[in-house]
Amino acid sequence: MRDLLPPTVAVAIAGPDDWTGELLPAELACLSERAAQTRRRDFAAGRMCARRALRDLGLAMTAVPAAADRAPVWPAGVVGSITHTAGYCAAAAAHTTDVRSVGMDAEQHREINPGVRRLVLLPEEEAACARLPGGTCWPVVLFSAKETIYKVWYPIVRDWLDFHDARVELDPDAGTFTARIAPTRVDAAQVADPPSSITGRFVIADGLVRTAAVLGRG
Numbered sequence: 750m751r752d753l754l755p756p757t758v759a760v761a762i763a764g765p766d767d768w769t770g771e772l773l774p775a776e777l778a779c780l781s782e783r784a785a786q787t788r789r790r791d792f793a794a795g796r797m798c799a800r801r802a803l804r805d806l807g808l809a810m811t812a813v814p815a816a817a818d819r820a821p822v823w824p825a826g827v828v829g830s831i832t833h834t835a836g837y838c839a840a841a842a843a844h845t846t847d848v849r850s851v852g853m854d855a856e857q858h859r860e861i862n863p864g865v866r867r868l869v870l871l872p873e874e875e876a877a878c879a880r881l882p883g884g885t886c887w888p889v890v891l892f893s894a895k896e897t898i899y900k901v902w903y904p905i906v907r908d909w910l911d912f913h914d915a916r917v918e919l920d921p922d923a924g925t926f927t928a929r930i931a932p933t934r935v936d937a938a939q940v941a942d943p944p945s946s947i948t949g950r951f952v953i954a955d956g957l958v959r960t961a962a963v964l965g966r967g
């Protein structure tokens with residue numbers, strides 16, 4: 750993810766020990782006692798990465814609990830994002846003085862089934878994927894971009910954004926995506942300056958699709 754985000758954003762990628770890292774009490778309290786082992790490992794890796802990203806911002810060690818809506822609760826003055834997929838986990842954090850919101854997502858680079866595709870992609874996005882160069886599962890790149898967009902959007906607006914509320918265009922040569930956002934559910938007027946456009950970057954490597962986006966200040 751380091752390659753996808755500006756230097757104002759601290760990024761940490763999970764190493765082998767992070768998946769079994771020790772959680773702080775406030776974090777442990779967010780995990781259901783019935784959570785499966787994979788969920789425990791993912792959650793732990795995310796928190797270990799979050800801790801390192803916060804340290805790189807110059808902050809003392811602090812818990813990053815999860816809110817009831819599952820969004821991570823970053824310390825005051827910080828925005829951040831966490832993603833995990835099989836064998837990969839990363840966290841990003843930045844000072845709110847530098848960054849309004851940050852999001853990132855990692856997915857396995859593989860086809861997604863037609864039902865999920867219909868749920869995620871607008872017909873024009875589906876058609877655009879068919880025109881892009883072969884050898885890449887473009888729908889999963891769009892899916893990941895939309896997950897990233899949601900993670901940028903949600904901390905600002907605190908409400909749902911449907912997959913069809915964002916129209917994403919990919920530029921495969923530049924490794925960038927641009928989303929035009931027209932929320933159907935949120936009364937955007939109630940939120941100060943909701944984002945109507947989000948630009949991000951993507952990379953496909955080592956069997957993964959990684960996407961990230963940042964909304965700067967001003």
Ligand SMILES: CC(C)(COP(=O)(O)OP(=O)(O)OC[C@H]1O[C@@H](n2cnc3c(N)ncnc32)[C@H](O)[C@@H]1OP(=O)(O)O)[C@@H](O)C(=O)NCCC(=O)NCCS
Pocket residue numbers: 791792795815818819820821830831832833834853854855895896898899900901903904910911912913914915
């Ligand atoms: C929340 C969501 C985006 C997570 O994405 P995912 O690919 O399933 O999983 P990832 O591993 O990449 O990310 C999970 C992390 O996202 C973070 N997260 C969860 N809810 C979040 C929210 N509302 N806002 C920001 N971050 C959130 C958490 O840190 C979570 O990890 P944790 O539970 O271990 O703390 C996804 O589950 C979801 O609900 N998507 C539907 C909404 C959407 O994407 N709309 C598209 C708009 S264009």
